Amino acid sequence: MQTPETSTVTTSRYTTSHTLFERSKKALAGGISSPVRLLFPERLFLREALGPRVWDVDGNEYIDYALAWGVLILGHCHxxxxxxxxxxxxxxxxxxxxxxxxxxxxxxxxxxxxxxxxxxxxxxxxxxxxxxxxxxxxxxxxxxxxxxxxxxxxxxxxxxxxxxxxxxxxxxxxxxxxxxxxxxxxxxxxxxxxxxxxxxxxxxxxxxxxxxxxxxxxxxxxxxxxxxxxxxxxxxxxxxxxxxxxxxxxxxxxxxxxxxxxxxxxxxxxxxxxxxxxxxxxxxxxxxxxxxxxxxxxxxxxxxxxxxxxxxxxxxxxxxxxxxxxxxxxxxxxGGAGLRQANALGSQLMEGLRSAAKDTGIPLLITGFGTAFSMHFTTRPQPRSYRDTLHDDKVALATFLRLALEEGLLLLPDGRIYVSPVHTERELHETLRAARTVFQRMR
Ligand SMILES: Cc1ncc(COP(=O)(O)O)c(C=O)c1O
Structure with missing residues (x-):
């Protein structure tokens, strides 16, 4: 069984989060309410959230693609x-x-x-x-x-x-x-x-x-x-x-x-x-x-x-x-127009990420559907089952996630992206711009 590893703590951009985690560890078992959350890069403590965006305790803003592990189908505070x-x-x-x-x-x-x-x-x-x-x-x-x-x-x-x-x-x-x-x-x-x-x-x-x-x-x-x-x-x-x-x-x-x-x-x-x-x-x-x-x-x-x-x-x-x-x-x-639009917007995001990765020479596959998809850093064919995903490049994913966070994108730690009806064209364009920067930095 692969257990959550503690992610490496890097820059001062997250100082307050790091401090709060130290305090949390003294009261809360493991410092966390669900151990998979330890897989997020940095010890991010979130404080505010609205629609498709969240803010951490250091004041950094993110477009939220984690959406509480898929719970927030209408974003925050609808x-x-x-x-x-x-x-x-x-x-x-x-x-x-x-x-x-x-x-x-x-x-x-x-x-x-x-x-x-x-x-x-x-x-x-x-x-x-x-x-x-x-x-x-x-x-x-x-x-x-x-x-x-x-x-x-x-x-x-x-x-x-x-x-x-x-x-x-x-x-x-x-x-x-x-x-x-x-x-x-x-x-x-x-x-x-x-x-x-x-x-x-x-x-x-x-x-x-x-x-x-x-x-x-x-x-x-x-x-x-x-x-x-x-x-x-x-x-x-x-x-x-x-x-x-x-x-x-x-x-x-x-x-x-x-x-x-x-x-x-x-x-x-x-x-x-x-x-x-x-x-x-x-x-x-x-x-x-x-x-x-x-x-x-x-x-x-x-x-x-x-x-x-x-x-x-x-x-x-x-x-x-x-x-x-x-x-x-x-x-x-x-008639469910919001969900249909969210799935269409998510499909555009999948396509945009694919071409940004291709343009920058990063081997990336994206699988799933518009409102729930995953990034696979791999040169292998598209995964068909769980065992195929074991070959994904985990180091590349961890680098992507850490840089994406710096560029204002919050994804799930396994490279999963959730999209909701409150994500708009504005988030789409901002995300693709940020992802292009991340891919260039990765190279
Ligand atoms: C497909 C699926 N089934 C069951 C569960 C368990 O749900 P819960 O975390 O609410 O107990 C999850 C949670 O992520 C899930 O994704």
Whole structure:
């Protein structure tokens, strides 16, 4: 397992951030609330944010392409979300009993998401995935889950497997093993999971030929955003749909990133493949803690009287749902025009970055879609699966990220870029100008 390394601290441009990190370390375990944040270059502490921009505690301004790891689908402090939050702040924060916002929010999700015959609200993506897997196991009476290498489905024992492991840990491509990712993880978690390679249908067929009648579900990020933003090749999702149906297994799309981002109805509406269950998080709340499991009625109804245990003190809390409703209404405005424009602007940015790199002689591949894509510094062919990304030049990426920060661009530490409807032509031009400077400096 590759663990977050502490990034090198460089210049005085970030002095206050560095000082605050030293203080933070004395109170907060590891000085951080989520260890992947240690991967950002410098010990950046952010203080202000508005729309597509953020400011750090030293007063440096950045165009924000990290967007809280994809949560902020409408950027920072969107007026409609702030208003919803303000209104709800003067009302009860939580009832712990039924209330009207629950079905109102669920109805909005139903209208947008093809597979959402029923909706259940949870608080984090990790929890949503847990519920989806439990529903699938209960419904099929089977235990095994097929997941793809490099796909991330949360940090709990049962799914934190074969994520960012080394190829040695993952085993031979033809016979991979579900590799643990953390010390302290219960070792037999891996016994319930079988892995396959993204964009390699043969590797999936091999697993089904051997274990098909024991597989409860196949779970996948419909676009592998968490390991290099790798699109499914034509026919892959269709084949997963067919294969799971043939063997009586369920298909689960983990849409925690693609949901309300690649299209209003998520990847399932974008690619026209309807899974049995899907999980949503991040964008659904626009900035508040909210996630959701949606799916076929008979599978979902197991949670009330069907014997599938499910709970959570904060499930369906009014604050999260009020902001989620404002988010979904804003995204759905004019038939989803804002999201379409954001994906178009992001595609322009992908193209602009490609040509800036080419002009300056930097070997760069960009994969993904307009509002979520990744940079790969490599001379190899386009990556098709997680293992291909292991050959990317990590030193070049780290240099790019550090220089990009100096030029006012905040990206995710793995070279991922999120674009939202609040990014405009102005951000596009500023970014391409800055990226050209960075590529020249890299050379
Ligand atoms: C595809 C996917 N599934 C699940 C999760 C876990 O979500 P959370 O961090 O809200 O627990 C994430 C988080 O990044 C994710 O990207």
């Amino acid at each position: 007026p409609r979300l702030v208003e919803a939050l303000r209104r709800q702040a003067e009302r009860p924060q939580i009832y712990g009993a039924q209330h009207e916002l629950e079905y109102e929010a669920a109805e909005r999700v139903q209208r947008l998401v093809p597979c959402a015959e029923r909706v259940a609200f949870t608080s984090s993506g990790t929890e949503a995935v847990q519920l989806a897997l439990r529903l699938a196991r209960a419904f099929t009476g089977r235990n095994l889950i097929l997941k793809f290498e490099g796909h991330f489905h949360g940090w709990v024992d049962s799914v934190l497997l074969s994520h960012h492991n080394t190829s040695e840990e993952l085993g031979p491509v033809e016979e991979p093993r579900a590799a643990l990712c953390s010390k302290g993880q219960v070792p037999n978690a891996s016994e319930n999971v079988i892995t396959a390679q993204w964009n390699d249908l043969l590797s999936v067929q091999r697993v089904f030929a051997k274990h098909g009648s024991s597989i409860a579900a196949v779970i996948a990020e419909p676009v592998l955003v968490n390991s290099g933003a790798i699109m499914p090749e034509p026919g892959l999702l269709e084949a997963l749909r067919r294969l799971t149906q043939d063997y009586g297994s369920l298909l689960i799309f983990d849409e925690i990133i693609t949901g309300f981002r690649i299209a209003l109805g998520g990847a399932q509406s974008f690619f026209g493949i309807t899974p049995d269950l899907a999980t949503f998080g991040k964008a659904i709340g626009g900035g508040v803690a909210l996630s959701s499991v949606v799916g076929r009625k008979e599978i979902m109804e197991q949670i009330a009287g069907g014997g599938v245990a499910f709970g959570g003190s904060y499930n369906g809390n009014p604050v999260s749902l009020a902001v989620a409703m404002a988010t979904l209404d804003e995204l759905a405005r004019d």
